[in-house]
């Protein structure tokens with residue numbers, strides 16, 4: 425059995441957190457490949473090392489004196505080293521970093537040092553081999569991640585070693601220049617490593633006990649989702665529920681490797697298991713609820729729309745012309761509504777409207793802004809009758825007016841549009857009916 429374990433920044437923020445991570449890794453022989461993030465926040469007011477590095481490098485770019493800022497970062501690592509009683513010095517590394525900052529090695533290089541240095545400490549602490557991600561995570565000359573070449577090189581390299589630490593978040597281009605993924609990208613590295621070693625499980629350790637059924641800022645102590653499929657996860661993440669970097673799913677999903685979200689501060693919790701498919705039904709009819717505010721409904725009317733071939737295409741072309749993607753497209757016989765992001769739409773509103781008039785000649789167009797979309801997601805809905813009925817009776821009891829309903833034919837989700845101001849009340853009502861009262 426082989427597990428790849430990735431630890432997020434809050435799991436590695438100080439020596440105490442490192443010690444917890446050490447205990448987790450040592451408690452299971454199969455945790456052979458470790459992917460660390462850079463040290464994160466030690467308290468809510470703290471700054472992540474990655475952000476300190478970006479800031480410090482901006483000073484170097486502006487040819488300001490960045491030495492004190494870099495010293496602060498070094499002290500942060502030294503307090504981890506000292507707290508763990510390691511005999512390790514990072515002086516040489518910091519000298520090299522200072523030199524490279526002076527030579528303007530690039531923002532990506534600067535940010536990547538957070539993971540690089542944490543990886544060196546972690547390898548020393550565990551007695552595992554350290555592998556610089558720049559040697560094994562490869563980007564092409566345009567800066568695109570090169571999945572095939574990486575998999576080849578990484579598989580060959582890891583075959584040689586029983587246990588290793590590979591820092592997250594970065595790799596290198598063909599010319600050796602360091603390149604990072606987008607923020608939170610250590611999740612992607614973990615997934616790539618899991619694929620390369622054909623791991624049985626990719627454990628992603630963070631500071632929550634898994635993916636929650638609903639947003640904890642709206643629902644107090646929501647329950648954790650025990651098992652979720654990749655498709656359900658995608659639906660919920662798209663609507664704003666995030667624990668994992670979006671791109672982290674692809675490498676392991678293709679390789680059929682499940683992801684287990686775990687909590688470094690509560691290792692006894694089982695967390696959330698993300699799988700390709702499962703016959704395990706969720707505890708409740710729904711797997712999760714997520715949503716976003718800030719949409720506009722563009723309602724278009726035209727008599728006999730139903731018989732006009734190509735009407736929808738012409739309307740959508742008006743949005744396409746202005747680079748606006750649509751979210752949902754409910755329609756009636758002589759009406760069609762296009763849901764778009766308000767922020768994206770607002771600046772181009774009049775141009776889009778005149779393009780619709782020009783291309784599709786509607787009778788009228790009416791706009792309604794400040795709409796929130798809520799996705800109720802669950803593989804269990806397919807085999808349960810009355811899910812939609814329960815949602816709408818819960819919403820009507822909560823005095824929420826439903827503006828739009830859209831159910832995908834996969835019966836995996838129901839999307840509901842409500843006014844922004846009803847958003848929280850609506851989510852509470854849906855959570856209550858399915859999870860609290862379990863009617």
Ligand code: ASP
Nearest residue numbers: 461474593607608609610
């Ligand atoms: N340290 C990087 C960040 O703060 C990458 C990561 O933590 O995954 O975004």
